[in-house]
Amino acid sequence: MPKAEEGALVLFSGGQDSATCLAWALDQFARVETIGFDYGQRHAVELACRSNVTRAIGEKFPAWAERLGEDHLIDLGFVAEIGDTAMTRDVEIQMGEDGLPNTFVPGRNLLFLTTAAAVAYRRGLRHIVGGMCETDYSGYPDCRDDTIKAMQVALTLGMDRRFVLHMPLMWIDKAESWALTERLGGAALVDILLEETHTCYIGDRTTRHSWGYGCGQCPACQLRASGYERYRTGEGT
Numbered sequence: 411m412p413k414a415e416e417g418a419l420v421l422f423s424g425g426q427d428s429a430t431c432l433a434w435a436l437d438q439f440a441r442v443e444t445i446g447f448d449y450g451q452r453h454a455v456e457l458a459c460r461s462n463v464t465r466a467i468g469e470k471f472p473a474w475a476e477r478l479g480e481d482h483l484i485d486l487g488f489v490a491e492i493g494d495t496a497m498t499r500d501v502e503i504q505m506g507e508d509g510l511p512n513t514f515v516p517g518r519n520l521l522f523l524t525t526a527a528a529v530a531y532r533r534g535l536r537h538i539v540g541g542m543c544e545t546d547y548s549g550y551p552d553c554r555d556d557t558i559k560a561m562q563v564a565l566t567l568g569m570d571r572r573f574v575l576h577m578p579l580m581w582i583d584k585a586e587s588w589a590l591t592e593r594l595g596g597a598a599l600v601d602i603l604l605e606e607t608h609t610c611y612i613g614d615r616t617t618r619h620s621w622g623y624g625c626g627q628c629p630a631c632q633l634r635a636s637g638y639e640r641y642r643t644g645e646g647t
C-alpha cells in the first residue's frame with residue numbers, strides 16, 4: 411500500500427533520474443501523474459523514451475500501473491529561443507569545453523517547477539517530485555537544495571496552495587541512484603531503466619553498453635557509465 415493517500419506530479423523526461431523519481435513516487439503515493447517538457451532539446455529521443463518507460467513499468471509492476479494516471483506533455487518551445495539569445499560569456503566557455511551545442515538556459519528548472527506547479531494546481535495535486543540533484547550537478551544553481559526549498563515557498567505563496575517539493579535524488583550520486591532503483595523495484599526495475607531510459611546529450615541510441623544506450627563520450631554518458639560501474643561493483647551502495 412502507498413504511504414500517502416495523496417497524489418503527486420512527477421517531472422518525467424524519460425531519462426534515468428526522472429524514471430527513478432517516477433518509481434519512487436509510485437512507491438509513495440496513491441495516484442501519480444507525469445509531466446514532460448518539449449523545448450526543442452537536443453536529446454529529443456529522451457521524450458520518445460517516456461512512453462516506453464511507463465509502458466514497461468505498467469507491464470512489470472501491476473500495482474504501480476493502477477496508480478499511474480494522466481501524462482502531461484507541455485510545449486515550452488520558447489526555451490530554446492532564450493538559450494540561443496541569452497548566453498553569457500561564462501556559459502559559452504563552460505559549454506565549449508564539453509564540445510556541445512550551447513543551449514544552457516539560466517533558471518530552466520525554475521521554469522519547469524513553476525509550470526509543473528500550475529498543472530498540479532489544476533489537477534489538485536499537492537506533491538511535486540523532481541530529479542534535481544546537488545551531488546552530480548553542483549554547477550547548476552537551479553538544482554540546488556536551497557533553490558528548491560525557496561521555490562516551494564514561492565510556489566506555495568504565489569498560488570496560495572500548499573505544495574511539497576520532493577527531490578529524492580538531491581543528496582545521492584549516480585551509483586546510489588541505481589541502488590535506490592534496485593530497492594524500489596529490484597532487478598526488473600533496474601533492467602527497465604537500463605533498457606528504456608535515455609541520458610545521452612547527443613541522442614545516440616545505436617550502441618547498447620552495460621549501462622544502457624548512448625554515445626559513451628558526452629558528459630552525461632560518462633556520468634551514467636561511471637555511476638553504473640560503481641553501483642555494479644558495490645562501491646556506491
Ligand code: ZN
Binds near residue numbers: 611614
Ligand atoms: Zn552521450
